[in-house]
Amino acid sequence: MLNSIHISDISKFLNNDFTNNDYIVDKICSISNLRNNSIAFVNKKNYKFDQSVEALVIAIEGYEIEKDSKCNFIFSKNPRLDFVKVINKFFINSRESKISETVKIGANCTISDDVAIGEYTVIKDNVTIGSGTIINNHVVIESNTIIGENCYIKSGAIIGEDGFGFERDENGVPLRFSHIGNVIIGNNVEIGSQTTIARGTLESTVIKDNVKIDDQVHIAHNCCIGMNTLITACSEISGSVTIGKNTWIGPNTSIKDGLIIGENVFLGIGTLITKNVKNNEIISSLSNLSLKNIVKINKIIKE
Numbered sequence: 001m002l003n004s005i006h007i008s009d010i011s012k013f014l015n016n017d018f019t020n021n022d023y024i025v026d027k028i029c030s031i032s033n034l035r036n037n038s039i040a041f042v043n044k045k046n047y048k049f050d051q052s053v054e055a056l057v058i059a060i061e062g063y064e065i066e067k068d069s070k071c072n073f074i075f076s077k078n079p080r081l082d083f084v085k086v087i088n089k090f091f092i093n094s095r096e097s098k099i100s101e102t103v104k105i106g107a108n109c110t111i112s113d114d115v116a117i118g119e120y121t122v123i124k125d126n127v128t129i130g131s132g133t134i135i136n137n138h139v140v141i142e143s144n145t146i147i148g149e150n151c152y153i154k155s156g157a158i159i160g161e162d163g164f165g166f167e168r169d170e171n172g173v174p175l176r177f178s179h180i181g182n183v184i185i186g187n188n189v190e191i192g193s194q195t196t197i198a199r200g201t202l203e204s205t206v207i208k209d210n211v212k213i214d215d216q217v218h219i220a221h222n223c224c225i226g227m228n229t230l231i232t233a234c235s236e237i238s239g240s241v242t243i244g245k246n247t248w249i250g251p252n253t254s255i256k257d258g259l260i261i262g263e264n265v266f267l268g269i270g271t272l273i274t275k276n277v278k279n280n281e282i283i284s285s286l287s288n289l290s291l292k293n294i295v296k297i298n299k300i301i302k303e
Contacts, residue, residue, distance in 0.1 A: 005090045007056050007072050013089060014082055020072040025056050028091055041083035058083050148187035156194045159183050163198030163221030
């Protein structure tokens with residue numbers, strides 16, 4: 001059991017009435033597996049489910065309640081969103097603030113008292129970590145990184161290592177361009193497992209407030225990711241890319257270095273971005289088209 005919450009408390013939180021007698025809910029369920037004293041949501045007006053149990057359902061406005069239903073309903077314009085709000089408020093317990101004994105912390109670090117850090121994580125020198133942040137196991141955070149409040153960094157993430165920067169000498173030998181910048185992460189940011197974020201070369205790589213980054217993403221040096229942006233799994237963002245706020249980046253997207261991606265942009269699955277993208281644009285992958293049709297499209301573009 002996660003928690004025991006009265007439906008009246010949930011109703012008050014959502015500022016919306018409920019339809020039946022007040023009782024306790026203590027479980028989270030999917031609508032297809034509804035059980036007594038559980039909470040679930042339904043987004044479709046015509047979706048049928050078992051209404052013979054005493055459960056709270058956050059339902060889309062206009063959903064028809066069965067005649068002998070034992071369920072309790074709270075109607076909503078966006079049931080999924082309200083469900084998420086309720087779960088986060090009442091049912092998800094915050095992790096205990098604790099720094100594991102196996103954590104290595106460098107010199108001159110500033111770490112808030114309520115931060116939680118998992119096993120075998122390494123924090124280098126001069127790192128700042130804000131209140132409420134959770135860092136899981138085997139994470140590496142390089143020197144001079146700044147992490148805001150209420151962030152969540154999943155296991156295996158690497159933040160602030162040198163990026164891939166080289167200059168060839170007179171004999172063609174690649175010489176490393178030393179990275180002396182850092183990474184700055186805002187508040188309420190989530191960083192997925194096995195994700196890498198490179199430090200800036202001379203300045204900073206910046207991840208702004210409320211950005212959510214999935215697993216196995218690579219963000220190269222000097223990038224700036226705008227607030228509320230969502231970056232899904234296996235995306236690759238090359239150096240010095242600027243991404244505007246509220247943008248969606250689909251799985252396996254690749255963005256060429258130095259580009260500017262506008263605000264409220266949608267990049268579909270497997271999209272290759274080689275030019276700047278304006279605000280509010282929707283760009284889809286060509287992967288579902290035949291080679292013949294792709295050749296035709298390329299000819300039209302060149303004309």
